[in-house]
Amino acid sequence: MERQIYVNGAFVAEADAKIPVMDRGFLFGDGIYEVTAVLEGHLIDNDLHLARFERSLGEIGIPMPLPLDEIRKVQRELAKRNAMTDGTIYLQVTRGAEERNFVASEGLKPNFIAFTQPKKLLGTAAQENGIKVAVAADPRWERRDVKTVMLLGQVLAKKAAKAAGFDDVWLFQDGYITEGASSTAFIVTHEGTIRTRPNSHAILPGCTRRAVLALVEREGLALDERAFTVAEAQGAAEAFLTSASSLVTPVVRIGDHTVDDGRPGPVTRKLQEIYVEMARTCETL
Ligand code: PDD
Numbered sequence: 001m002e003r004q005i006y007v008n009g010a011f012v013a014e015a016d017a018k019i020p021v022m023d024r025g026f027l028f029g030d031g032i033y034e035v036t037a038v039l040e041g042h043l044i045d046n047d048l049h050l051a052r053f054e055r056s057l058g059e060i061g062i063p064m065p066l067p068l069d070e071i072r073k074v075q076r077e078l079a080k081r082n083a084m085t086d087g088t089i090y091l092q093v094t095r096g097a098e099e100r101n102f103v104a105s106e107g108l109k110p111n112f113i114a115f116t117q118p119k120k121l122l123g124t125a126a127q128e129n130g131i132k133v134a135v136a137a138d139p140r141w142e143r144r145d146v147k148t149v150m151l152l153g154q155v156l157a158k159k160a161a162k163a164a165g166f167d168d169v170w171l172f173q174d175g176y177i178t179e180g181a182s183s184t185a186f187i188v189t190h191e192g193t194i195r196t197r198p199n200s201h202a203i204l205p206g207c208t209r210r211a212v213l214a215l216v217e218r219e220g221l222a223l224d225e226r227a228f229t230v231a232e233a234q235g236a237a238e239a240f241l242t243s244a245s246s247l248v249t250p251v252v253r254i255g256d257h258t259v260d261d262g263r264p265g266p267v268t269r270k271l272q273e274i275y276v277e278m279a280r281t282c283e284t285l
Contacts, residue, residue, distance in 0.1 A: 004081040006074050006114040008065075011081055019111055024104060025094030029150030031111075032056040033092040036075065037244040039121050041085050042282040043075065044244065048207035053091060056147045062095050065112035078116055079285045087118040088245050092149060121247060122276065130250030130264045131168055133241075134161035135230050138171035138178045145201050154181040168241070170254065176227040178202050180241045183249075184209040188238035188267045193222040195232075208242035208275075215274050221267070230255070238265030247279070248272040 005017035025031035034053040037044045050068055057064055066074070075089050096108030121127075139153035158181050161169035170185050171178045177185050178197065184206035186196045194216055199205040216223050233239055234257035240250050248271045250264030264272075 001083075003115065004078065006078055006112075008112055011077065014115075017113070017115075019094075019113065020097040022097040022100065023094050023111055024096060024098075024108075025092065025111065025149055027100055028102075029148060029152075030060075030104070031092055031094030031149040032060065032062065032147055033090060033149050034147060035091075035244045036089050037121060037247070037279075038079060038084050038087055038089060038116075038285065039247075039276070039279045039282075041285050042279055043079075043089075043285055044279045044282050045207045045211050046072070046075070046283065048210055049244065052147060052205065052207060053093075057093060059143070059146045060095075060148070062093060062110055065093050065110045074114055076285055078114055082116040082118075084116045084118065084285070086121055087116060090115050090117065094149070119245065121245070126167065126246065126249050127272065130240075130252035130262075130268075132166045132253035133180065133251050133255075134164055134166040134169040135177075135233075135255040136160065136169050136171055138173045140171075143201055144178070144203055145199070145205055147204055157181045166253075170230075170233070170241075170251075172230050173202065175229050177230060177233055179204065179206075180243070183241040183243035183246060185233070185251075186212075186240050186242065187228055187233050187236035188240075188265060189224075190237045191222070192237070192267065193224050194267065195224045195226055195228050197227040198225045206242055208244055208247065211278065212242055212248060212271060212275055215271065215278060219270075219274070234259070236260070238268050240264075240268045240271070242275075248275045 003014045004011050007017045036049045091114045094111045136157050157169045169181045234254045239259045250268045
């Protein structure tokens with residue numbers, strides 16, 4: 001079955017899904033995206049993702065292409081047409097298409113597309129054994145809290161990490177880890193305290209981060225929302241990352257340092273377990 005894609009109000013076969021060459025997302029990276037995971041037919045943390053989508057669009061002055069409830073319907077219809085049970089639903093809105101000009105005209109009509117990507121989220125080698133992350137200087141602009149499609153920094157950092165034998169990469173600035181190239185970075189100290197950087201313009205406010213921190217609070221685990229250095233991460237008792245598409249994933253190597261004994265630790269295991277438990281209570285498609 002050919003994948004069905006949503007393009008500006010219509011569901012079409014992938015081969016027929018078209019966006020103009022003059023689209024500002026294509027020419028300037030002038031657009032916003034969002035990714036929601038689907039696990040066993042449950043749409044995880046979707047309210048958080050849609051709220052961030054609306055906020056990101058507002059931050060760069062692109063109008064919402066549809067009311068939130070209509071966007072929800074698009075997600076559901078797409079999932080149904082593509083028989084999605086596990087994977088992600090991607091949304092993207094660009095400022096629109098017109099003659100190439102840095103300054104966009106007022107009142108452009110945004111282009112809105114959405115598609116599904118099937119992906120096994122649970123029981124993967126990454127989930128079971130943990131992953132190795134490289135460390136690299138954060139090459140991105142100053143408004144990383146906005147989820148723009150301008151992802152070249154992340155693309156190149158991940159490519160270099162893969163070429164060096166790592167699974168992914170954590171980025172740093174002024175000696176402190178900002179976040180993963182497409183995830184939020186966490187460590188657990190030898191005292192058992194979970195540490196992650198507070199939200200600011202330096203990082204994307206992760207929806208999975210927010211959901212995990214709610215679980216941390218519910219469980220009464222120790223939390224310190226404070227940035228940590230590369231050396232602190234490498235010397236931590238545990239490390240993990242979160243994102244819609246990777247849930248809670250253990251990190252067992254950071255650059256040339258093995259994290260503790262190189263195996264996912266108990267706090268990470270507990271958070272993996274209770275996050276999935278929570279996900280299974282999220283709305284069904
Ligand atoms: N990325 N930080 C960055 C830079 C990200 O790109 C992402 C997500 C996150 C985690 O956010 P969330 O928990 O809301 O998914 C943090 C998505 C998955 C992507 O680009 O595919």
